[in-house]
Amino acid sequence: MPHGRITNFGAGPSALPVEVLEEAAQGLLNFEGTGIGIAEISHRSKEFTAYLAGVEAQIRTQLAVPPTHTILFLQGGGTAQFSAIVLNMLARHRLLHPDLPERERVLDYVLTGSWSAAAAKEAARLAAGATVHIAADARTLSPSGAAFDRIPPRSAYAFSPAPALIYYCENETVSGTQFATDPADPASFPFDLLPSGTLLPLVGDHSSSFMSRPIPRLADHAIVYAGAQKNVGPAGLTVAIVRQDCIVDVDAAARLGGAPVPTALAYAPFAKQLSMPNTPPVFALYVTGLVLRHSAALGGVEHYAAVNRRKQAKVYAALRAGEAKGVLRGHVQPGSASWMNVVFNVLGDGAEARFLAGAEAQGMKGLKGHRSVGGIRASLYNAVTEEEVDKLVAYMHEFIEQAPVEQPALPSEAAKTE
Ligand SMILES: Cc1ncc(COP(=O)(O)O)c(C=O)c1O
Structure with missing residues (x-):
């Protein structure tokens, strides 16, 4: 191994390709021939904005992201998304159904590990009168009743008829459970059991499997998000793929009685300003772009x-x-x-x-x-x-x-x- 490196099986932040790290080291000194290092250059410079457009294009091509979905570059990790998805999806629901009693706004959570459990806990904090409904809890199926050791069988799910959000974590980094990609596999995500007839409010945390294989039924998701620090880059960048009907005017929802949403957690300002309503995580975006180029050269x-x-x-x-x-x-x-x-x-x-x-x-x-x-x-x-x-x-x-x-x-x- 060059540079005295060892083999890193860490769960995140985790290994990055050596070729990418060598290139990134050069970029720290001189970004794309500008004579300015990547950590020093303005995020508004034409060189960086062109680079950012390239990162977006790489993700769109490699994951076949449909034109119905916008790719956002955010900060705050998966943890900030635990909050952001609730606030944005509740605002969307309020704009669609302004007169519904609060408790009838339902957030469905599928629990398959500690990360989905943490997301459900945050939803309960922010629900403000809405109902958090546990659509399945894999723990109840384990011999001890307490271990996340499996993906639930179809019979274990009970989704609400018209939820504001349906949440799952595609790969549980701590317990090591993951949904299968083959729809015929009993451990695949139960798309067939979800309410039909409307645009699904389906949210997937793909933090620890992003870019490791294609995302099943990406077009049917409201939001897929991932912290970069497992497969695609350093910590500090979160990628969110958001269907356009979920990018809503959170202030309009607040005027109808919804909770005010912090600007940094609202999707609309990021969508309107090409992910740069404020300073983005420039270095993390740079390395992620290099990883994606490297991945494209290998076959994506x-x-x-x-x-x-x-x-x-x-x-x-x-x-x-x-x-x-x-x-x-x-x-x-x-x-x-x-x-x-x-x-x-x-x-x-x-x-x-x-x-x-x-x-x-x-x-x-x-x-x-x-x-x-x-x-x-x-x-x-x-x-x-x-x-x-x-x-x-x-x-x-x-x-x-x-x-x-x-x-x-x-x-x-x-x-x-x-
Ligand atoms: C699946 C999953 N979701 C969410 C998180 C939380 O991410 P962050 O630490 O970036 O907030 C992690 C962290 O490892 C994770 O593995």
Whole structure:
């Protein structure tokens, strides 16, 4: 590895392609031949505004974003979107249905992990009389009743008839659950169960799977958003793909009794001013643009979908081999498991610490699981190459081979004499 780098399986911020980082280092000194570094140049300069248009075009082409949707570049991460989606979608609902009693404005949330649970919690804070309805809670299906370990089956969903918002998180970074892309797969998102007849108020958090594979039924979404810091760039940039009917005049909604919406969270000023009503995250946008160019040269999202499919298959195969030997245990039910974040335990006293130390000795870092679920988490984002994944898989097999075989418990001395 050049520059003394190791293999980074961290969950975010996470690995970026070395070629991109080398180019970005040049750009810090001299952005696109301007003689000014990217962190120093005006965001209103013609060079930067042209660059920004290029970033937008890359996303639009690579994800086949339809003309009905506007691409916005925002700040505040996924966390700011937990609030923004509620405020903008409630404002839209109020403009459409000004006389509805507040409690009849319903926000549907599908809970499949800690990030969707956090989003629902924020919705409850901001609902101001509207109703937050949990359309499905995967925890209730787990053996303990408390673990996010699966995507719910179709029978577990109860959507409201005319909600103001329907929310899901496509890939749960902490628990390692992800919706399947094949509509015939029981773990796919249940588009078939959603209310029909109107433009769907469907909002997807795609933070940890953005650009890793095509987005199923993107055109049917009101909003898809993603923090950049997993697959496409540094922290500080949030990409939101917003259907135009969801870019509303929040002040008009406030005049009808809605909550005032902070300007920085309203979509309309960003849509009107090409994502620059104020200073955008210039450097994060720059690196994201470089990552997207790099990705386009390789074949875009389709390329990553094929590579990511192979990567995850290899890691889960090693995990299954470890399970068969009683050394490893996956956190997620097969069929619901994430391509991006593979979460598992290493069984036995001190075994996880040994696994992590052994990995680090071989130059692999960032494998420690999130503090809320523990264990191991291997994040296989786009910039983690197949060769790096092969190295992890070889290490997993080596660890499994060397693990002491569990002996059946011997009868105690007392039991022998009974
Ligand atoms: C799926 C998902 N949603 C939301 C967030 C919150 O994002 P941020 O830390 O950018 O606010 C994260 C963070 O890791 C995430 O993984």
